[in-house]
Amino acid sequence: MAWADRTGGRLSADEKIALARNLASLRAEIVFDEARYRLGLLRPAKIELDILTPPDTQFVRDADEFARSACSDVLWAHCLRTYYFGAQVAAFDGIKFDRELFYAAAICHDVGVNEDVGGPVAACCFAHSGGRLTCERLANKGHGEWSVRAGDAISTHMNLVVPPDQYPSECTLVAVGATCDIFGAYVRRIEPMTLAATVERAPRTGLFEAFGPFLAKPHLDDSRTALLVQMGAFESNGTHPVESVLASQRSADANNATEQGIGSASPFRKGN
DSSP states (O other): OOHHHHHOOOHHHHHHHHHHHHHHHHHHHHHHHHHHHTTTOOOOOOHHHHHHOOOOOHHHHHHHHHHHHSHHHHHHHHHHHHHHHHHHHHHHHOOOHHHHHHHHHHHHGGGGGGGHHOOOOOOHHHHHHHHHHHHHHHHHHTTHHHHHHHHHHHHGGGGGGGOTTOOHHHHHHHHHHHHHHHHTTTGGGGGGHHHHHHHSOOOTTTTTHHHHHHHHOOOOOOOOHHHHHHHTTTOSSSOOOOHHHHHHHHHHHHHHHHHHHHHSSOSOOOOO
16 A cells, blocks of 8 residues: 555556566466366365355454445455455465455455545556555554555555565465456366355356446556556456356266266166
8 A cells, every 4th residue: 555655556667567477477377277287286175165254353344344335246246256266275375364354355355446435446546545445444443453454455456466475465365366256367276166166155147247347447547457458458368267167067067967867777667
């Protein structure tokens, strides 16, 4: 947030180059993970979602209340998937994080998309406005330093790639979870049945229909969102990786059900 306060959310020439590299790195990571999966080198373990549920604390409740007040149902479901996807990738990659803090940042990370809350996106970076508003809301609820940490994670997520050796893990995981849902990054690090359970809990229906009009708006000049749109970051190139994995899982489930049905049926007709 300090960077965005200082710059107004506008990137310098060097920062534009860094963002372009981050986008290229994210796309390369998707290809690399798919290759590792096909070679049998990515086999994440199944995770029960209830293990990842954040504690029922006042901090979590206050963050969730703010997110629900600022986000549509579709957007709130995206933020919830951001939490679960990020937590699942963290389990695979061995990233330690605080569930309360990560949940608060993840569930509020797109409140700035709502211009009635965050202000016109042509005049401000929505990630910065969302981070600042979340920080202020949680600080007013008495959550102190954690308010700042949640706001920083939200403001940072539009960097796309947030290295865990340079940022707190919660900052990294908000970016990981969001880019998993939007771009399909890291999806091969999530066990397919766990992925399906997550999407059942927080359906992806209407996600891109909701984001399309938002991305089509004029965004703040030289902001991360404006530049990512210019670079074609959000343009679709075929089936979304998350949907592809889900389709494969559904097919596997159907095949298993068929095989079990055949195996349990008698090939002989009973006599009279």
